[in-house]
Amino acid sequence: MRIVDIQERTASIASDIRNAFVDFSKMTLSVVAVTTDVERDGEPVVGYGFNSNGRYAQGCLLRERIVPRLLEAEPRDLLNDAGDNLDPFRIWDHMMRNEKPGGHGERSVAVGVVDMAVWDAVAKIEGKPLHRLLAERYRGGEADERVFVYAAGGYYYPGKDLVQLQDEMRSYLDLGYGVVKMKIGGASLADDVARIEAVLEVVGAGDRLAVDANGRFDLGTALDYARALEPYGLRWYEEAGDPLDYALQAELGRQYSGAMATGENLFSMQDARNLLRYADLRPDRDVLQMDPVLSYGLVEYLRTLEVLRAHGWSPRRCIPHGGHQFALSIAAGLGLGGNESYPHVFKPFGGFADSTPVRDGFVGLPDVPGIGFEDKRELFETFLAAFQEGTGR
Numbered sequence: 001m002r003i004v005d006i007q008e009r010t011a012s013i014a015s016d017i018r019n020a021f022v023d024f025s026k027m028t029l030s031v032v033a034v035t036t037d038v039e040r041d042g043e044p045v046v047g048y049g050f051n052s053n054g055r056y057a058q059g060c061l062l063r064e065r066i067v068p069r070l071l072e073a074e075p076r077d078l079l080n081d082a083g084d085n086l087d088p089f090r091i092w093d094h095m096m097r098n099e100k101p102g103g104h105g106e107r108s109v110a111v112g113v114v115d116m117a118v119w120d121a122v123a124k125i126e127g128k129p130l131h132r133l134l135a136e137r138y139r140g141g142e143a144d145e146r147v148f149v150y151a152a153g154g155y156y157y158p159g160k161d162l163v164q165l166q167d168e169m170r171s172y173l174d175l176g177y178g179v180v181k182m183k184i185g186g187a188s189l190a191d192d193v194a195r196i197e198a199v200l201e202v203v204g205a206g207d208r209l210a211v212d213a214n215g216r217f218d219l220g221t222a223l224d225y226a227r228a229l230e231p232y233g234l235r236w237y238e239e240a241g242d243p244l245d246y247a248l249q250a251e252l253g254r255q256y257s258g259a260m261a262t263g264e265n266l267f268s269m270q271d272a273r274n275l276l277r278y279a280d281l282r283p284d285r286d287v288l289q290m291d292p293v294l295s296y297g298l299v300e301y302l303r304t305l306e307v308l309r310a311h312g313w314s315p316r317r318c319i320p321h322g323g324h325q326f327a328l329s330i331a332a333g334l335g336l337g338g339n340e341s342y343p344h345v346f347k348p349f350g351g352f353a354d355s356t357p358v359r360d361g362f363v364g365l366p367d368v369p370g371i372g373f374e375d376k377r378e379l380f381e382t383f384l385a386a387f388q389e390g391t392g393r
Contacts, residue, residue: 001084001125002075004044005035006067006114009386010057011050013346017155020185020216028057029349030110033387034117036086038125040369047121048373048383049113052293052322053346058110066095066110085125088118092299104267108296115297116326116371124370130326131365134333138302146362147331148338149352150210150235151175152323153345154182154199162198168344169202175343178361179208179235184225185216193228206233215239215265219248226256236261236287244271250280261287264321267295269303276311283313287337291321292330305334323350325371332365339363348378 009031015024034047051058070078073094080087095111123130135143151172154165165182172180182199184192196211203209211234217225222240229237236259241248243265253260260281266272272290275281281288288308292301305315316337320327323342331339341358342350352358353366353375366375373380 001036001038001079001086003034003070003078003086004037005033006070006117007033007035007387008059008062008067008113010059011349011382011386013053013349015345017157017345018186019155019183019212019214021214022054024053024345027053029053029055030057030059030062030113031383031386032062032113032117033383034114034121036121036125040124040127045121045124047117047119047124047370049116049118049120049293049326050324050349051109051113052291052324052327053342053350055106055109055294058106058113061107061110062113065099066114069094069097070114086118086122088115088122088297088299091115091118092297104271104295108267108300109294112293112295112297112300115299116293119298119326120370120373127369129365129368130329130371131333134330139333139335142335144332144335146364147328147336148179148319148361149177149328149341149358149363150179150181150319150338150361151177151343152181152212152340153343154180154195155345156183156186162195165195166198166202169199172343173203176358176360177341177343179203179210181210181212181235181238181340183214184211185213189221189224189228192225196229196232196234200232207235210235210238210261212238212261213240215242217241219251222248222252223255226252230256230258234258238262238287238289239264246275246278249275250278253280253282253286259285259287261289261319264289264291264294266290269295269300269307271295272304273307273311276308276313283311283317286317288313288318289321289340290318292327293322293324298326298330301330302334325352325373325376328352328363328365329371348376348382351376351379 032049038045238261319338323340356364
């Protein structure tokens with residue numbers, strides 16, 4: 001067997017929302033299709049991938065470096081030992097040929113997009129949902145049949161007042177979510193406190209609300225917010241400062257007793273390891289949010305999980321950023337603590353299968369080979385339109 005084609009496209013997920021650091025008025029992402037010569041039901045097996053929101057499309061890197069390396073490789077060098085399926089680790093090694101260590105900001109995203117598509121194809125070729133394939137390979141066959149999810153929203157939006165913010169959060173509860181997250185740091189501390197109190201009126205308890213500063217604060221501001229947030233007993237206080245400012249994170253942890261979350265903007269195993277070495281995070285309460293797609297894909301994420309275990313962390317403390325089906329499959333297959341969700345934004349790429357609605361804060365996974373894109377109609381139709389294919393499986 002072999003890969004016969006790899007295509008990439010740029011898709012828009014633009015909107016008027018903003019967080020404390022960026023707006024999404026020109027946000028894009030890359031979509032990739034990896035076509036194999038394996039057939040199922042008379043159609044070629046095609047694996048699909050895309051990157052999580054927030055890092056833009058990676059078309060240039062894909063076209064000039066990542067994809068050519070795979071298409072130029074000897075087909076057998078990309079297969080497993082039996083020669084009957086793709087080997088994601090060998091494929092990853094080919095994508096990273098002639099790449100220097102370090103510099104993980106954009107290259108990691110391009111590699112992660114293809115990695116997602118490869119794992120989708122691998123699971124389809126085996127005829128298994130990806131979460132079950134991962135459980136068989138790495139967890140003794142034990143897969144979580146449902147996964148905790150929280151609704152991420154509460155973005156700043158032109159003209160959005162407290163009543164509209166409350167209505168948004170109420171809509172998440174109506175959809176079945178029990179925990180919500182909102183943005184902070186894009187307004188004054190007093191205004192953000194008013195926003196938090198408005199949301200607490202809707203959700204009813206601090207442990208049902210997380211807040212996210214998107215790395216906006218210096219140490220003084222981070223501590224000012226920490227003192228204001230502490231009485232509310234929030235689910236977590238996320239990414240107060242720059243993601244690489246481990247000293248800030250460590251000092252914040254010394255002065256804030258509540259749970260903190262970070263890691264979505266660390267894009268390699270080495271960066272995750274430095275976070276654990278130097279940020280003094282607490283494995284009994286803090287949350288790690290490394291995104292499998294943005295950080296070189298599942299191949300690298302497996303290495304990251306090994307590092308976490310070596311530092312005394314349980315995978316249950318991991319709740320990946322991204323809000324899509326790939327991260328959900330990884331969470332269920334590898335026993336993570338949950339998954340992000342974006343019910344109202346970044347469509348059609350965010351969200352889960354049509355057949356598995358959120359219930360009581362948890363979501364199940366479809367019994368569909370691969371990641372399950374085929375059970376998310378709007379997203380799968382987007383793939384087909386982007387690549388002008390038939391009904392490749």
